[in-house]
Amino acid sequence: MGLKEKLHQTKLKYQGKKMAPAFNAIHTFLYAPNETTHSGSHVRGADDLKRTMNTVIMSLVPCLIFGMFNAGYQQYAAINGFPADFSIMEHFLTWDNFLIGAATILPLVVVSYGIGLAVEFVFAVIKGHEVEEGYLVTGMLVPLIVPVDTPLWMLAIAVIFGVVIGKEVFGGTGMNILNPALTIRAFLFFAYPTWMSGDKVWVHGAVDGVTKAGSTDAISGETVLGYLAQGNTAEMAQKYDLADMFFGFIPGSVGETSTFLILLGGLFLIFSKIASWRIMLSAVLGSLAMGLIFNGIVAAEWIPEYSKFYSLMSFEYWQHLLVGGLAFGIVFMATDPVTGSQTNRGKWIYGFLIGFMSVMIRVFNPGYPEGVFLAILLMNVFAPTIDHYVVRGNIKRRMKRLKNATIYPKVTEGAEALKTETV
Amino acid sequence: MALLSKKDANLILDPLADNNPITIQVLGICSALAITAELKASVVMAISVIFVLGVGNVVISLLRNIIPSKIRIIVQLIVVATLVIVVDQVLKAFAYELSKTLAVFVGLIITNCIIMGRFEAFALGNGPWRSFLDGIGNALGYGVILIIVGFFRELLGSGTLFGMPVLGDPIAKTGLYATGYENNGFMIIPPAALIVVGIIIWVQRSRNKALIEEA
Numbered sequence: 001m002g003l004k005e006k007l008h009q010t011k012l013k014y015q016g017k018k019m020a021p022a023f024n025a026i027h028t029f030l031y032a033p034n035e036t037t038h039s040g041s042h043v044r045g046a047d048d049l050k051r052t053m054n055t056v057i058m059s060l061v062p063c064l065i066f067g068m069f070n071a072g073y074q075q076y077a078a079i080n081g082f083p084a085d086f087s088i089m090e091h092f093l094t095w096d097n098f099l100i101g102a103a104t105i106l107p108l109v110v111v112s113y114g115i116g117l118a119v120e121f122v123f124a125v126i127k128g129h130e131v132e133e134g135y136l137v138t139g140m141l142v143p144l145i146v147p148v149d150t151p152l153w154m155l156a157i158a159v160i161f162g163v164v165i166g167k168e169v170f171g172g173t174g175m176n177i178l179n180p181a182l183t184i185r186a187f188l189f190f191a192y193p194t195w196m197s198g199d200k201v202w203v204h205g206a207v208d209g210v211t212k213a214g215s216t217d218a219i220s221g222e223t224v225l226g227y228l229a230q231g232n233t234a235e236m237a238q239k240y241d242l243a244d245m246f247f248g249f250i251p252g253s254v255g256e257t258s259t260f261l262i263l264l265g266g267l268f269l270i271f272s273k274i275a276s277w278r279i280m281l282s283a284v285l286g287s288l289a290m291g292l293i294f295n296g297i298v299a300a301e302w303i304p305e306y307s308k309f310y311s312l313m314s315f316e317y318w319q320h321l322l323v324g325g326l327a328f329g330i331v332f333m334a335t336d337p338v339t340g341s342q343t344n345r346g347k348w349i350y351g352f353l354i355g356f357m358s359v360m361i362r363v364f365n366p367g368y369p370e371g372v373f374l375a376i377l378l379m380n381v382f383a384p385t386i387d388h389y390v391v392r393g394n395i396k397r398r399m400k401r402l403k404n405a406t407i408y409p410k411v412t413e414g415a416e417a418l419k420t421e422t423v
Numbered sequence: 424m425a426l427l428s429k430k431d432a433n434l435i436l437d438p439l440a441d442n443n444p445i446t447i448q449v450l451g452i453c454s455a456l457a458i459t460a461e462l463k464a465s466v467v468m469a470i471s472v473i474f475v476l477g478v479g480n481v482v483i484s485l486l487r488n489i490i491p492s493k494i495r496i497i498v499q500l501i502v503v504a505t506l507v508i509v510v511d512q513v514l515k516a517f518a519y520e521l522s523k524t525l526a527v528f529v530g531l532i533i534t535n536c537i538i539m540g541r542f543e544a545f546a547l548g549n550g551p552w553r554s555f556l557d558g559i560g561n562a563l564g565y566g567v568i569l570i571i572v573g574f575f576r577e578l579l580g581s582g583t584l585f586g587m588p589v590l591g592d593p594i595a596k597t598g599l600y601a602t603g604y605e606n607n608g609f610m611i612i613p614p615a616a617l618i619v620v621g622i623i624i625w626v627q628r629s630r631n632k633a634l635i636e637e638a
Contacts, residue, residue, distance in 0.1 A: 191609035
């Protein structure tokens with residue numbers, strides 16, 4: 001008896017019982033069921049929601065694995081200094097790096113999924129409906145957008161908060177206003193700011209006081225944006241070059257550093273038609289636009305060099321896309337089909353404003369030089385409003401067309417009545 | 424409750440639960456969000472509102488037949504402002520530190536929707552004794568929520584209750600903090616109060632389905 005058959009038997013046994021949703025969930029996660037998604041604001045196609053979610057997870061796996069290597073590498077670099085003759089095979093893709101990274105990051109993944117799915121199962125059993133698939137992607141996103149050394153109990157509390165307050169109170173998957181993964185990130189940021197910012201949290205072991213080789217100095221690692229926020233442009237440029245930023249050999253949240261792999265994931269999502277290319281493209285344009293405005297302000301010398309915003313403002317406009325969480329947020333968070341805009345024109349506006357505001361908040365945020373999660377959450381709130389006005393605009397345009405239209409056969413009394421009725 | 428008839432007793436008991444001014448009528452939210460980061464401030468605010476609303480309702484009720492209806496809002500404002508100034512002065516005289524914490528929010532009791540709402544809806548049409556009970560009941564309902572919210576926000580946000588450390592010392596890492604526990608900074612900021620009030624509303628409605636509006 002194969003696994004599929006066995007699952008089917010168990011499912012039949014529990015049919016109509018209280019725990020039935022739990023068994024159904026395991027069954028449909030592993031094997032495509034014979035039915036497709038019933039409801040929710042998702043694209044209806046031959047695939048059900050779980051297959052869609054799994055595709056997103058596949059596109060996230062490279063970022064996760066890269067994050068493991070990077071966690072090991074950042075610790076190595078912080079202890080021994082950056083290798084002068086950096087070679088990817090010798091210094092980056094090593095078993096040591098991978099094992100150090102996996103040992104820190106896998107617990108994050110396990111806690112994220114374990115707690116999140118437990119909450120989903122509890123709600124499904126209480127409400128007596130099927131377990132919703134929504135947490136599959138969220139559970140993978142969460143460990144990728146937190147610093148490596150986030151304490152597990154904090155993550156657990158944040159996950160409970162994010163799933164219950166961010167999603168279940170609104171009615172579960174497909175009904176939520178805010179992206180649950182970003183709700184979790186925002187909760188962590190406001191609840192435990194010392195664990196989410198500064199120069200200690202990005203390198204594994206720095207918080208516990210691991211020391212540099214041949215010294216008693218504790219290791220630390222500042223992000224590119226962190227350096228810029230403090231005005232240390234020269235130090236940053238000496239430490240990281242453009243290739244480091246693009247391929248992701250820089251400190252940062254677990255999965256956000258490698259713009260290259262995010263780009264691959266993004267292309268995969270576009271070709272599999274799961275994520276909206278309109279949102280991605282317009283968000284990139286939005287961030288470039290805001291970056292250009294800041295560069296222009298610097299070029300026009302409207303801002304003195306001693307201003308604390310000077311370094312971040314003079315940061316080359318397109319390089320904003322290479323550092324911090326901007327690329328990750330645009331590709332994997334802004335494109336969430338539930339919380340984003342639904343209309344095509346709305347997607348352009350929504351995406352553009354996300355990019356625009358991400359860079360703006362990043363530059364002007366005094367506590368923490370990053371703003372992608374705040375920008376996306378803000379636009380999540382506005383997405384229904386944008387859609388509302390796009391739809392209203394469409395109706396208005398068509399009304400106008402109807403008024404100016406010549407109706408054949410030549411206007412008779414009946415047609416006139418019809419016209420006014422429609423209006 | 425032999426003291427009160429059943430009808431009178433309900434004037435006090437209803438606002439405590441199924442007709443709560445904060446969780447059911449959603450009035451007086453501003454102060455509930457602003458001053459509940461500390462339990463002490465919540466308690467003082469609750470007592471102040473009990474005083475203002477109890478006395479105010481009686482005064483308005485006594486005056487109800489001689490207030491010209493065209494200027495009744497002004498008269499109500501004068502009554503409530505007088506009472507609030509009394510509270511403010513008493514706090515400044517006997518609890519100066521606390522009055523600084525509460526700052527402008529004591530003064531803003533004047534604009535608390537619950538007070539004007541009870542004047543308009545109840546005191547103008549009922550006798551002094553029943554108005555008094557109604558005022559006390561509504562202010563108690565407001566105070567209970569304030570104290571619940573204040574309890575959770577201070578406990579989770581600062582690890583203290585009434586300013587006394589109850590979870591250990593966060594700096595010396597004793598008690599619960601020795602295990603790596605940390606205070607939740609989110610509970611200090613006003614949005615947390617909104618979420619705590621939301622959770623209270625959720626619990627209340629899931630216990631009493633009759634409160635849920637038709638969708």
